[in-house]
Amino acid sequence: MSRENNTVEPSYLDYKGKYKGIFSWILSTDHKRIAILYLFSLLAFFATGATLGLLMKLELIAPGKTIMTAQTYNAFFTLHGIIMIFAVVIPGLPAVFGNFLLPIMIGAKDVAFPRLNLLSWYFYVAGVTLVLISQFTGQGPPDTGWTFYAPYSFRTTGNMLPAVFGAFVLGFSSILTGLNFLVTIHRMRAPGMTWLKMPLFPWTLYATGWVQLLATPIIGITLLMIIAERTLHIGFFDPTLGGDPLLYQHLFWTYSHPAVYIMILPAMGAISEIIPTFCHKTIFGYKFIVASSIAIAFVGYFIWGHHMFTSGMSGTALYTFSLLTFLVAIPSAIKVFNWIATMYKGSIDLQTPFYWALGFLFVFMIGGFTGLILGSLATDIHLHNTHFVVSHFHFIVFGGTGFAFFGAMHYWYPKITGKMYDTRWANTGLIIFFAGFITLYGEMIFLGMKGMPRRYYDYDEVFHTGNIFSSLGAIVMYFGLAVIIINLIASLRNGAKAPSDPWGGKTLEWTIPSPPPVENFDEIPVITKGPYNYK
């Protein structure tokens, strides 16, 4: 299958376009170059967010003021949340790996709207810039947390407007990416690639695209309503103006719960690619995995109320949301069982991406189970707004999406860069990171059960021991992250040349050279078999 030797077309990295230097990147409409733009901006924002997180954990290493004031702490968790949610995990896998691989995996030369794709990146950078501006202008940085809860969000003197508008612009970036992928998948699949011959990563991007397109406008309007309320004093959410603060929570979570699926579905897609490749075995229950992606995206629209169990909703709404929340566990569990069944009797090749996938399964299950505890009405009353919630959330979003992101990074790195990375350092980094992760967030589960509230820079002496463990875990995890990222960057220079199919993968991206040529394919392939055709 390899056409590596007879290709004359330069790779997308060597291609000399109209522009030179940095302009050949920031003005490029090549989906692969745009993916790299996203990758580097995303890593920069991730490093910022992770550093803020580390500083918060250092503050919490001892009760009382340790390294920052209460107000700084409030500003830090707000910025940490906004950056990590809106600028890292929501664009996350779709913007980086979706952009790079979706057209290749479905046998297309680019996405349907290449210029719109570049525009999405500009919106993305503009949105983050606005959020950063809010930190250094006006009367101090925002201190509401990333949820901008009313009525505090229009009473605080913190500089809300640029931050809220920044989140609005980031939403636009997300909508345009989703729309682009939907049209690409509908119109540009290679001849013969029927819906059920499409690989699973594109399938999850498809489900995600619908969520991006249909849920994001709700937060867009809600954020505009905050702006209208702050500047024009129209009473949507402020009780003194005749508004309803709970309406804000409804609108906010109507988007922000589905947003969790924008984060996690593509992560599940990446795991569904990694596992069959390293087991050298067809994925178990392909159709069920496809159906469960659609089911998760669909049911995910109707369960937002589980964020509001203690806010004073009606009893009927409480029961309904709790029941619907439990329903979403079913398709998630179907996926987990199918991944495990894929490994059964496979000839497993223990490479770094596979370790990341295993790590994903482990932490995702902890995240899922703690989620069921929070989804039950009675236990949620006790655990709401404690470290338990923060821990659950990080197990799902950092553990789920983050692990899958790094897994995808190590899986597709040879394809994207044309280089192999140093496996020994990659695995060492993973072990350090994993140990730190479990100590940091695992301990937070217990702190939360004992009642330690979230979003406080201070705490009672009884929580001290647990916090020492948790903060040490944060330091170890941060160090592990550094090892992982430095290894990947160093391998750009020192790595051996990557073959077109280093892992024995069967999807289309492994049939073209590494790094891919500008137009991806010399000739658009004709698809006759399913995506995971082993033996």
Place this chain on the structure above:
Amino acid sequence: MENEKNHIIPYKTFLYVLAGLIALTLTSVTLTQISLGAMTVTIALIIAAVKSSFVLSIFMHLKFENKMFSRAVIGVILLLSAVIAITLLDYLNR
């Protein structure tokens, strides 16, 4: 492509629709003057829905396009109604 065949709609149709829209707007403005109790919002919403369906089907060509587009629009409306219905579970039972 099938949706590229041009549908020329006579100007007269547009004018009728415009007149209808204006008439409906006037109706809803007039109705705000009359007290209808709890029905006020319902009636205003029904009129608004009729107006937007005119705009969607005639001005935005949904009536003449590929069925897939109208199905997509209906799907989105159903989803939105489901979301609103679930929100009302809270508001109507408080």
